[in-house]
Amino acid sequence: MNNIAAAGSAIRIAIVYHSAYGHTRRQAEAVKTGVQEVDCTDVLLVSVEDVGRHWDDLNDAQAIIFGAPTYMAGASAAFKAFEEATSSAVMSKGYLWKDKLAAGFTNSGARSGDKLSTLIQFALFAAQHGMHWVNLDLPPANSSASGSEADLNRLGFWLGAGAQSNTDEGPDTAPPASDLATARHLGKRVAVTALQLARGRDTLG
Template sequence: MSDIRIQVAVVYHSGYGHTAKQAEAVAAGAGAVAGVDVLLVHVDGAKAPWEELERADAIIFGAPTYMGGPSAQFKAFLDATSQKVFAAGFKWKDKVAAGFSNSASRSGDKLATLVQIALFAAQQGMHWVSLGLPPANNSSTGSEQDLNRLGIWLGAGAQSNADQGSDVAPPEADLATARHLGQRVAEVTLQLAKGKAA
């Protein structure tokens, strides 16, 4: 079963480049796992490579958090799946799913975005994978360099200062957390694929 290959798609919207940088880190983490091919897809509304996404074994969704929820462009993509995926035969059922988000504030209500994405994945019949890291930077021995420094359980969070470009933000700790999420999703998806093959 060592010749099993899977595909992990990372589907995201980015308004200013920060979430794109986070998405690239998620993709790098998934791609570092042997037997995994990665498809990186930027969406800016209702158009998407639907057939390619249907072939993916896992889809990791990412969006910036604007005003307490995912960007309108990403929400338009989610809404388009009601006809392209859900009503067309529940096409993403049993795929693996996960999520990530970026905002300028430490909290920025990223959890609201991740909850919306997780609920969306549940509506599509997908299997949600959490971040799988304890919260960090929550004691006197913690630091800004810790994985999951923002203490988010549901997915990977990143914080990018509003006055900094994507050349310097989000910080490395958040990108490392994103790579962790990509790797975790890839490993879980491979486990499921090998179990199914057995």
């Protein structure tokens, strides 16, 4: 058992994502796997197309991880529609996501692909809801002669997990294993942080 976990109810972590071609879904599934590596956690994977049935689940979650492909220097339109829907579904009923944890991941065809703008968009969105942002906590890799494409965080992002999928490859082969491992790291980090926060709150009463 993870040494942070203690007896008590499971910590619910939700992953809300959009994926048009399946590449970002693979990244989302890797994040889910990372969460599942931590005991005392329960993870829910929700596509933006299905989010209408899961507002209560998101409101009950201790952490929400956001994911979308980067199109035209920002999150996909489908994900942006989800963000805008929270105005009436969440904000108008009070700051229901206040003090939850948040994190993000994104994928694009190019190595940079303006993914940072999407991660910044996610972080600002989380801030508007009063959430606490969890960063990637990995040094940039593959930035020296001894670096490798197999390194975690090979693309060098700090704010969240970035992935790159060649535009002529399907989701069966892209993103590469290192980017999926980076996504797993993010999921595990959010899960551990959520447990730390919950145990701290329990201690404070």
